[in-house]
Every structure is written in C-alpha cells, then in structure tokens.
Amino acid sequence: MIPVGFDYQRPELLDAALALLAEHGEDATVLAGGHSLLPVMKLRLAAPEVVIDIGRLAELNYIRLDGDEIAIGAATRYRDLVVSDVLAQECALLPAVARTVGDPQVRHRGTLGGALAHGDPAGDLPAAVLALDGTIVLRSPRGERRVPITEFYTGVFSSVKEPDELIVEIRLPRTGSTGWxxxxxxxxxxxxxxxxxxxxxxxxxxxxxxxxxxxxxxxxxxxxxxxxxxxxxxxxxxxxxxxxxxxxxxxxxxxxxxxxxxxxxxxxxxxxxxx
Ligand SMILES: Cc1cc2nc3c(=O)[nH]c(=O)nc-3n(C[C@H](O)[C@H](O)[C@H](O)COP(=O)(O)OP(=O)(O)OC[C@H]3O[C@@H](n4cnc5c(N)ncnc54)[C@H](O)[C@@H]3O)c2cc1C
Structure with missing residues (x-):
C-alpha cells in the first residue's frame, strides 16, 4: 500500500529537528532508518502529517567512551555497532546482537535509537540494552532527561517518551569483551x-x-x-x-x-x- 501524503523535512542540525518536533507535536513523526516506520505508514497504521528525517544527523551518529560508560548517538546504525572497535572491546554483547538483526540492508539502515523508540517486544536491541541496564537520554526544547531502560517501556509499543522528545543518546556500562x-x-x-x-x-x-x-x-x-x-x-x-x-x-x-x-x-x- 501507499502511505497517506505527508510533508517531509530533513533538518541539518539537531536543534532544528527538536524545534520542528515541538512545532508539530503529535502531527509529526521522526524517521530514522525507516525500517519499522515505513511499513507501518504503508499499512496506514500511522499517518503523520509531517515526517522529520533525523537519519543523517551527524550529531546523533557516534560511539565513544565517556568515563566508565559508553555513549552511543541515537542515529548510529546497526552496521556501525557491528564494526565498532570500541564496542568489541568495551561492550561486546551489543555488536553481537546487532549482527543478528534482519539482513545487510536492514543493518545498514536501522538505528539503535529507532529500535529502542519503536520498542518492539520481538526486537533484538531492546533486550540487549535491558540486559546491560542501559540509560536512554531524551531531549526536547524543554531540556534533557535520562531514563533507565528498565523504566522506559509502559506497554505495547509505548514508552515514557513524550511526543516532543527525541532519543538522542544511549549510555551503557563498560562490560568488556567477555561474560555475555x-x-x-x-x-x-x-x-x-x-x-x-x-x-x-x-x-x-x-x-x-x-x-x-x-x-x-x-x-x-x-x-x-x-x-x-x-x-x-x-x-x-x-x-x-x-x-x-x-x-x-x-x-x-x-x-x-x-x-x-x-x-x-x-x-x-x-x-x-x-x-
Ligand atoms: C525486513 C526487515 C527485517 C527486520 N528484522 C529485524 C530483526 O530480525 N530484529 C529486529 O530487532 N528488528 C528487525 N527489523 C526492524 C529494524 O530493526 C528496524 O530498523 C528498527 O525496529 C527500527 O529502527 P529504525 O532506525 O529503522 O527506526 P524507524 O523505522 O525510522 O522508526 C521507528 C519508530 O521509532 C521512532 N524513532 C526513531 N528514531 C527515534 C529517535 N531518535 N527518537 C525518538 N523516536 C524515534 C520513529 O518515529 C518510529 O515511531 C526488521 C525490519 C525489516 C524491514
């Protein structure tokens, strides 16, 4: 099927994406890898008026050490998790799980933030981040808050994330390359x-x-x-x-x-x- 018509926005900066989200509220939806959102839109289970594409925001694409944690930008793709030397040494469970998702096409498009926001109980990445006691960093023009993933999901495909909030980062403990x-x-x-x-x-x-x-x-x-x-x-x-x-x-x-x-x-x- 073909989705209902929508306005497509691709901001160059994170602040612009947040402003668009705040402006359009529940009429807007964020697009990251699109591998869950687009099927839902094609089935017309979602019909957003505005689609805000954050998939290419460089500000949300990184994997780095930060003290005793690893910080991962929300738009980091599965493929980048799989080939990351930092993760191989510091949190080897995550790339091993990402490697099992779908096929190469899905892994080159799908993002960690998208998988966690979508919250599919059949998804691989939420279970890994749960096992790791990860933290989800949410941001809106109102500010930033950190939510332990154990408190994030509230029901079927739903979470504590507000309509004007973006997942901007996922934080994980440094668990090393063994024990997973x-x-x-x-x-x-x-x-x-x-x-x-x-x-x-x-x-x-x-x-x-x-x-x-x-x-x-x-x-x-x-x-x-x-x-x-x-x-x-x-x-x-x-x-x-x-x-x-x-x-x-x-x-x-x-x-x-x-x-x-x-x-x-x-x-x-x-x-x-x-x-
Ligand atoms: C053929 C196929 C096979 C697949 N196989 C598997 C599999 O084996 N295992 C598995 O786990 N998954 C699988 N998937 C799903 C895939 O992992 C998706 O990529 C993932 O569920 C969503 O990530 P995305 O970046 O594509 O998000 P999108 O589809 O772009 O977005 C999903 C939802 O999250 C929201 N969102 C996205 N990013 C953010 C953000 N930063 N902040 C707030 N909200 C956001 C969107 O608005 C949307 O509601 C498969 C998909 C396909 C098409």
Whole structure:
C-alpha cells in the first residue's frame, strides 16, 4: 500500500529537528532508518502529517567512551555497532546482537535509537540494552532527561517518551569483551526471533538477562537473575526464565512452546556467558 501524503523535512542540525518536533507535536513523526516506520505508514497504521528525517544527523551518529560508560548517538546504525572497535572491546554483547538483526540492508539502515523508540517486544536491541541496564537520554526544547531502560517501556509499543522528545543518546556500562551471550532462535537465519535471550555481566559481577518476544514489552528474566544472585546453579536459575512472562501466540509458536524455549535458551546463554 501507499502511505497517506505527508510533508517531509530533513533538518541539518539537531536543534532544528527538536524545534520542528515541538512545532508539530503529535502531527509529526521522526524517521530514522525507516525500517519499522515505513511499513507501518504503508499499512496506514500511522499517518503523520509531517515526517522529520533525523537519519543523517551527524550529531546523533557516534560511539565513544565517556568515563566508565559508553555513549552511543541515537542515529548510529546497526552496521556501525557491528564494526565498532570500541564496542568489541568495551561492550561486546551489543555488536553481537546487532549482527543478528534482519539482513545487510536492514543493518545498514536501522538505528539503535529507532529500535529502542519503536520498542518492539520481538526486537533484538531492546533486550540487549535491558540486559546491560542501559540509560536512554531524551531531549526536547524543554531540556534533557535520562531514563533507565528498565523504566522506559509502559506497554505495547509505548514508552515514557513524550511526543516532543527525541532519543538522542544511549549510555551503557563498560562490560568488556567477555561474560555475555546471545541466543536467538529463528526458523531461518534472517528471521525475527521466535524467542531470544541476551546475557550481560555487569562490572559489579551481576548477571542480567533480557528476553525477546516473551511479553508485550521487552522484558528482564528477573527470577533467573535473583536465583543467580543467590548463587543457584545455572540449570536451576534457567528453569525460572519464563516466570512473570506472557509470551504471545502466533504462527511461530504457542505461549507454552515459548515458555519452554526460553528456559532452554537461557541455560545455553548462561553456560556460554560463564565459560
Ligand atoms: C525486513 C526487515 C527485517 C527486520 N528484522 C529485524 C530483526 O530480525 N530484529 C529486529 O530487532 N528488528 C528487525 N527489523 C526492524 C529494524 O530493526 C528496524 O530498523 C528498527 O525496529 C527500527 O529502527 P529504525 O532506525 O529503522 O527506526 P524507524 O523505522 O525510522 O522508526 C521507528 C519508530 O521509532 C521512532 N524513532 C526513531 N528514531 C527515534 C529517535 N531518535 N527518537 C525518538 N523516536 C524515534 C520513529 O518515529 C518510529 O515511531 C526488521 C525490519 C525489516 C524491514
């Protein structure tokens, strides 16, 4: 299908993008990689009057160390995450997860900020950032605020982000090149996950897990994390991975199948992360 007609704006500067967003409010939508927004517009599930393209804003495209954190601009593309030397050394989970998204075309267009803003519970990157206890930096003409990703999602495809706010940066702890794993279960290599599990080991030594496609929002495996913190063995902790989840029913699997799958993938991921 063809989207409803819209006005296209491509500001050269971040401040101009923020001003446009403030001016048009809920009539405007931000375009980053377009790989989630454009399908939604073509299906006419979204019909913004103004589309503000931030995908080429250099101010939002960077990966750099900042003290004991890594700062990543929101318009940084998956491909840039995959080839980043900084991330390979300082937060190897993120590029490993980005490498599994879609196909090369998707990875050359899709952005980290777009994936987090979209908040698809079947998306790979939100689970990784959750496992890493990342922080989302939001900016509007009213100022800037930092929201832990654990407080970001409020429901299906919804978050605490206000209509005039942009995600400008994602901040992650420096977790190094070991202690992580990503187990993504798909029918074909380029597919979306039926279920996936991301494991990160934080600088404190705490192991955290993000789950893909196990509920209406990206989720953490809280019961597994608590069991690990109490020193329980991997098998016992992994058996709790489905606790508190509400996996969907679709053509790829039933909720019961996903509940079983998540325990298997969690066990494998924890074994890899601790090997
Ligand atoms: C064929 C195909 C296969 C795919 N396979 C996978 C897969 O295996 N795994 C996976 O995780 N994803 C997959 N995707 C989705 C892909 O990862 C998208 O790129 C991603 O979900 C959205 O990122 P984007 O930059 O394209 O955002 P866009 O589509 O441009 O935007 C998505 C939403 O976020 C908003 N937004 C974007 N950037 C910002 C910002 N900085 N601040 C505030 N709001 C913002 C937009 O307004 C829009 O509502 C696939 C997509 C396609 C088309």
């Amino acid at each position: 794993a990503y187990e993504k279960f798909t029918r074909r290599s380029n597919d979306w996950a039926i279920v996936a599990v991301a494991v990160a080991t934080l600088p404190s030594g705490r192991r955290q897990l993000g789950l893909v496609n196990m509920g209406s929002t990206p989720l953490r495996a809280s019961a597994t994390e608590a069991a690990l913190a109490e020193g329980k063995p991997i098998d016992e902790a992994a058996a709790l991975a489905a606790e508190g989840t509400e996996p969907p029913q679709d053509n790829a699997g039933t909720p019961a199948y996903r509940r079983h799958l998540v325990t298997v993938l969690t066990r494998r991921a924890l074994q890899t992360a601790t090997a």
